[in-house]
Amino acid sequence: MVGHGPLGMLRQESLKPKKTWETLRRLGGYFKPFWPMLLLAAVLVVISTWTQVTGPELLGQAVDCYLTPEQASGAQSVATPGAAAESTPTAAASSCWFESADKATLTNDAKLAGLGNIVLRLIGLYLLGAVATGLTFFSMSWSGQHVLTSLRTGVFNHLHRLSLSYYAENEAGNLMSRITNDSSTIEQAISFALVNVVSGVLLLVWIAYNMLSKNVPFALISLAMAPLMWIATRWFSDQARKAFRKTRSAIGDVNAELQQSIAGVREVQAFSREQENIENFRDVNATNRDANIRAVAFTSALAPTLEALGYAALALVAGVGGFVVLRNQDLFGTTVSLGLVITFIAYSQRFNQPIQQIAVLWTNIQSAIAGGERIFSLLDEVPAVQDKPNAQPMPKIQGTVEFIDTHAEYEKGVPVLCGINFKAEPGQMIAVVGPTGAGKTTIINLLPRFYDVTAGAVKIDGIDVRDVQTASLRRQIGIVLQDSFLFSDTVMNNIRFGRPDATDDEVMAAAKLAHADTFIERLSDGYNTVLGERGSGLSQGQRQLLSIARAALADPRILILDEATSSVDTRTEKLIQAALEKLLHGRTSFVVAHRLSTIKNADQILVLNDGEIIERGKFNALLDQKGFFYDLYMSQFRRQEQVGGNGQKASAVPVSA
Numbered sequence: 001m002v003g004h005g006p007l008g009m010l011r012q013e014s015l016k017p018k019k020t021w022e023t024l025r026r027l028g029g030y031f032k033p034f035w036p037m038l039l040l041a042a043v044l045v046v047i048s049t050w051t052q053v054t055g056p057e058l059l060g061q062a063v064d065c066y067l068t069p070e071q072a073s074g075a076q077s078v079a080t081p082g083a084a085a086e087s088t089p090t091a092a093a094s095s096c097w098f099e100s101a102d103k104a105t106l107t108n109d110a111k112l113a114g115l116g117n118i119v120l121r122l123i124g125l126y127l128l129g130a131v132a133t134g135l136t137f138f139s140m141s142w143s144g145q146h147v148l149t150s151l152r153t154g155v156f157n158h159l160h161r162l163s164l165s166y167y168a169e170n171e172a173g174n175l176m177s178r179i180t181n182d183s184s185t186i187e188q189a190i191s192f193a194l195v196n197v198v199s200g201v202l203l204l205v206w207i208a209y210n211m212l213s214k215n216v217p218f219a220l221i222s223l224a225m226a227p228l229m230w231i232a233t234r235w236f237s238d239q240a241r242k243a244f245r246k247t248r249s250a251i252g253d254v255n256a257e258l259q260q261s262i263a264g265v266r267e268v269q270a271f272s273r274e275q276e277n278i279e280n281f282r283d284v285n286a287t288n289r290d291a292n293i294r295a296v297a298f299t300s301a302l303a304p305t306l307e308a309l310g311y312a313a314l315a316l317v318a319g320v321g322g323f324v325v326l327r328n329q330d331l332f333g334t335t336v337s338l339g340l341v342i343t344f345i346a347y348s349q350r351f352n353q354p355i356q357q358i359a360v361l362w363t364n365i366q367s368a369i370a371g372g373e374r375i376f377s378l379l380d381e382v383p384a385v386q387d388k389p390n391a392q393p394m395p396k397i398q399g400t401v402e403f404i405d406t407h408a409e410y411e412k413g414v415p416v417l418c419g420i421n422f423k424a425e426p427g428q429m430i431a432v433v434g435p436t437g438a439g440k441t442t443i444i445n446l447l448p449r450f451y452d453v454t455a456g457a458v459k460i461d462g463i464d465v466r467d468v469q470t471a472s473l474r475r476q477i478g479i480v481l482q483d484s485f486l487f488s489d490t491v492m493n494n495i496r497f498g499r500p501d502a503t504d505d506e507v508m509a510a511a512k513l514a515h516a517d518t519f520i521e522r523l524s525d526g527y528n529t530v531l532g533e534r535g536s537g538l539s540q541g542q543r544q545l546l547s548i549a550r551a552a553l554a555d556p557r558i559l560i561l562d563e564a565t566s567s568v569d570t571r572t573e574k575l576i577q578a579a580l581e582k583l584l585h586g587r588t589s590f591v592v593a594h595r596l597s598t599i600k601n602a603d604q605i606l607v608l609n610d611g612e613i614i615e616r617g618k619f620n621a622l623l624d625q626k627g628f629f630y631d632l633y634m635s636q637f638r639r640q641e642q643v644g645g646n647g648q649k650a651s652a653v654p655v656s657a
Contacts, residue, residue, distance in 0.1 A: 023372045027186075030150055034143040041143070044136040045195065049202045051129030053210060056346030058122050064339030066114040136195055144190030151186070152179050155375060163384040164450045165410065175378070182371035189368030193361040200354030200361075207351045211344065218336060221320050222344050222351075225313035229306055229355045236302040243295035250288035257284050310352040317344050385452055385470065393472040397557035398461050399426030399588035401447065407455035408442050416442050418611045419456070422604070427586050429601060431593045433632065434608035440592050443608075444560045447590065448477045460558070478556030482563040484547035486538075491520055492527040494546055498554035510553035513583065516545035552583050559589040605629070 031038060159175065167175075211219035261268060261277050268277055321341030328335075401424040408417040417439045424430050432440045445451050446458050449465045458465050465473055478498070486494050495507045502510075508527065511517045519542055523529040531538065538546075551559065593599045600619050607615035607622070607629045615622055615629050622629040 020369055023369050023376060026376055027147075027372055030147045031143060034146055037139045037143045041136050041139040041195070044132045044139065045199045045202065048129050048132040048136060049199055049206055051125045051132065052203055052350055053206045055122060055125055055129075056343045056350070057210075058118055058125070059346055060337075060339035060343030062115055062118040062339070063342050064337050066111040066118070068338050136199075137191065140195050141191040144187055147190065148183055148187050151375060152183055155179050155183075155378060158379050158381070161383050162381060164445070165384045166381060182374050185368045185371040186375075189365045193365050193368070196354075196357050197361050197365060200358045203354050204351060204358075207347050211347055214340060214343075215336065218317075218321065218340070218344060222313065222317045222348050224316060225309050226351065226355065229309045229313075229352065232305050232309065233302065233355060236298050236305065240295055240298040240302070243291065243298055250284070250291045253284045254281075254288050257281050306352070306355070310349075313348050313352060314345060317341070317348050321345075385449055387469050388467065391467060391469045394463070394468040394476060395461070397476045399428075399557055399586075400424070400459075400461050401430075401558065401588055401590075402459040402462075403443070403446075403456070404459065405456035406446065406453050406458060408439075408446060408451060408453050410451075416611050417446075417453075420611075420613060422606060422613065422616065424588050424590075424604070426588055428603040429584060429589045429591060431591050431599050431602035431605045432608060433593045433599065433605060433629070435632075438608035439611040440608055441562065442611075443606075444479075444562060444590050444592065447558065447560060448474045448479065475554075476557045477560065478551035478554050478558070479560045480544075480547050480551045480562065484543045486531055486543055486546060488531060490525075490528050490530055491523065491546065494531065495549045495553055498550040498552075502553055507549075507553060511546075511549045513552050514545050514549035516542070516549045519545070557587060559584060559587050561589065561591045563592050607632075 156179065208219070208223065211222060257280060261281065268274055318341070321336055321344060324336045325338050325341060403420045403422050406417055406420040407415060409415050420439075420443065422430075432443055434440055442451070446453060447460075447465070449458075449470050452466060460473075487497070492504065492507055495510060496502050498510075499506075504527075508517065511520055511527075520527060520529075591602065593602075593605075599605060602619065605615075605617060605619060605622055606613050609628060615625065615627055617625075623633060
């Protein structure tokens with residue numbers, strides 16, 4: 001997470017929000033349930049700011065009322081050479097509890113008692129300010145964390161509602177950043193930046209008002225450096241933001257190079273390209289270093305520049321105020337007491353601090369608003385596949401599947417399926433073969449309604465899949481993919497993912513059906529073994545067996561196998577085929593064919609090319625036609641059969657399907 005300091009704030013690329021007020025309105029809606037805590041935070045900000053403004057007044061009162069009361073009283077009359085004493089308005093830090101005429105007659109005991117009272121009030125004031133500041137950040141952080149929880153939960157829920165087409169067009173890393181990076185910018189703005197900007201602006205206005213109300217000329221002198229400080233802050237901040245934009249691009253190159261090298265480490269070592277990869281990484285890393293050095297140069301120059309201007313402001317206040325007090329002269333018609341000078345010095349110190357904070361933190365708030373826009377743009381995405389308002393639950397599926405003049409496309413105007421027509425009877429096995437890009441995967445994606453047809457219809461038991469509730473449809477369809485996904489959980493829970501209410505005995509029975517029980521029992525903790533990310537630690541074939549067990553446990557009415565046995569050896573395949581015969585009995589199944597055994601056993605083979613069914617029928621009938629399927633068989637499947645017949649692994653020769 002980016003730090004909370006000025007450097008950390010500037011590291012976040014300052015994206016200019018486009019819909020500021022709309023985004024703030026929507027964010028405000030998330031805060032509505034927590035308005036009491038926000039009201040408390042607002043009150044605490046006022047109290048905290050009041051303590052910072054009142055402190056300098058008490059210091060000035062201590063000087064004027066108890067340390068130099070004679071000077072404060074004598075300042076009312078200014079004597080000029082050769083002229084009678086003139087009465088001049090006196091500007092002091094603040095009025096005392098006694099009449100000004102009595103200042104010079106105070107005893108030392110009274111002065112000590114008064115100073116003691118001031119000290120106690122200052123201690124109480126600073127303690128109150130510390131408590132108010134702490135409670136402010138707690139209340140804002142408490143509210144902010146609840147809002148972030150709601151936002152992240154809403155985004156996570158919405159991600160599960162979005163259709164597969166959205167994920168095909170958007171990278172997973174970009175979507176994850178909505179929940180992580182974008183929400184983090186909002187978190188920092190809520191819990192840190194917003195409070196500091198509001199309190200900083202309030203402090204600036206309050207101090208400027210007090211200074212102007214006490215002595216306008218002296219106040220204008222004291223504030224003379226403020227415009228220069230603001231200009232310097234804005235300039236350095238703008239330059240730093242531009243530089244950090246380059247660093248974000250550079251670190252992206254570093255991450256890309258790192259990810260590519262780690263993912264392809266086998267190829268790198270196989271071709272002895274380690275040194276070349278090291279050199280490439282060194283170059284992109286050096287570019288990132290140079291970009292960061294330039295960015296840090298601007299941020300490093302900002303603090304001393306503001307500090308120098310702050311000291312110049314203090315010197316101006318002390319110099320002008322000291323000159324007026326020591327010479328006992330007036331300043332544009334008003335005299336200035338020593339207590340007022342002390343008060344203005346303290347005001348100047350406090351006034352200079354928020355200027356840098358506001359400029360830098362305002363950048364953070366802008367980034368947070370831009371992050372909010374990105375989050376809300378995701379929440380506004382309408383799923384491509386939605387249930388109709390009157391959609392009913394899917395009745396228990398019997399297994400009749402019809403594709404009626406079905407057309408489909410992923411990109412508008414680029415057809416993937418063109419007029420697909422076929423019918424599968426209950427219990428039939430349909431094999432789908434064809435070259436890469438023929439549309440095989442699209443057909444099986446239309447069945448569970450991962451995508452919708454652009455024309456025509458897909459019907460199950462005579463019901464259009466678009467007319468029923470999607471969840472009730474998918475619960476009755478089992479899918480085993482070529483690339484099986486396993487979660488970082490126990491083996492038991494990974495199989496149970498297909499049916500969460502299944503008992504342990506049912507899970508073990510499904511594993512036995514898929515012939516996965518043998519290797520599971522050899523694991524360190526058996527069914528309670530916790531798998532690594534994506535099932536790391538298991539072979540591809542073992543992961544596939546667990547995926548098949550998961551589908552078996554779900555007991556689907558329609559089963560989809562997308563090259564499900566492509567990653568297992570011949571012996572394991574025979575075991576799986578025996579298990580699948582039991583599993584497929586009475587169920588309609590669609591198999592994207594990879595193995596010859598699957599094709600031979602199919603009730604109907606659909607041969608696809610360029611999104612059209614160009615041949616259909618049983619295995620021997622298609623061979624007899626000596627058409628497209630015959631050529632496919634002679635070039636690929638027959639060679640696979642020959643390899644398998646020699647006792648080698650049938651998977652040794654891949655099939656393009």
